[in-house]
Amino acid sequence: xxxxxxxxxxxxxxxxNRGPRESDRVWVESVLSPREYAxxxxxxxPDRRHSALIARQVERRLAGHPExxxxxxxxxxSALLHDVGKIEAGLGAWSRVFATVxxxxxxxxxxxxxxxxxxxRGRVSSYLRHPEIGAELxxxxxxxxxxxxxxxxxxxxxxxxxxxxxxxxxxxEFDND
Numbered sequence: 037x038x039x040x041x042x043x044x045x046x047x048x049x050x051x052x053n054r055g056p057r058e059s060d061r062v063w064v065e066s067v068l069s070p071r072e073y074a075x076x077x078x079x080x081x082p083d084r085r086h087s088a089l090i091a092r093q094v095e096r097r098l099a100g101h102p103e104x105x106x107x108x109x110x111x112x113x114s115a116l117l118h119d120v121g122k123i124e125a126g127l128g129a130w131s132r133v134f135a136t137v138x139x140x141x142x143x144x145x146x147x148x149x150x151x152x153x154x155x156x157r158g159r160v161s162s163y164l165r166h167p168e169i170g171a172e173l174x175x176x177x178x179x180x181x182x183x184x185x186x187x188x189x190x191x192x193x194x195x196x197x198x199x200x201x202x203x204x205x206x207x208x209e210f211d212n213d
Contacts, residue, residue: 055081060088067112071177078123090210091115110180111203118190121170125163135160
């Protein structure tokens with residue numbers, strides 16, 4: 037039930053097509069490398085707003101827990117870039133709903149076979165494969181390997197996560213809040 041609620045809220049937020057506040061954009065630019073920022077800036081405006089919100093929540097939580105150490109830039113980058121693979125699909129709010137439903141009804145493996153189609157079916161396949169596409173984009177941008185891993189793993193079950201579990205749980209919690 038939580039996933040449906042999360043997806044519904046994301047859908048209605050996407051209908052506004054608003055990006056993040058300017059102060060958040062400036063903050064994001066200060067957190068990410070130039071290559072990462074270029075990827076972040078290519079995202080759909082509501083995705084940029086959503087990721088900035090997640091990253092700000094993560095930043096506040098990290099500040100209250102010194103046990104996580106000082107090496108937390110990768111965690112913030114992971115919050116900001118976990119959905120970056122969606123840029124390859126170029127789908128808006130309604131097409132994303134369609135892609136999600138098609139993936140659930142027909143199965144993601146069947147839809148993955150559309151990857152080489154040139155039209156809308158290929159874009160739907162790209163949208164559903166956004167974790168692996170995002171990981172490749174981040175690898176090419178020379179992101180921290182943990183940021184790359186989170187992009188690839190963020191839709192997987194917790195027992196499949198390779199990033200530190202406490203940090204992965206925090207990223208997952210804020211992304212799905």
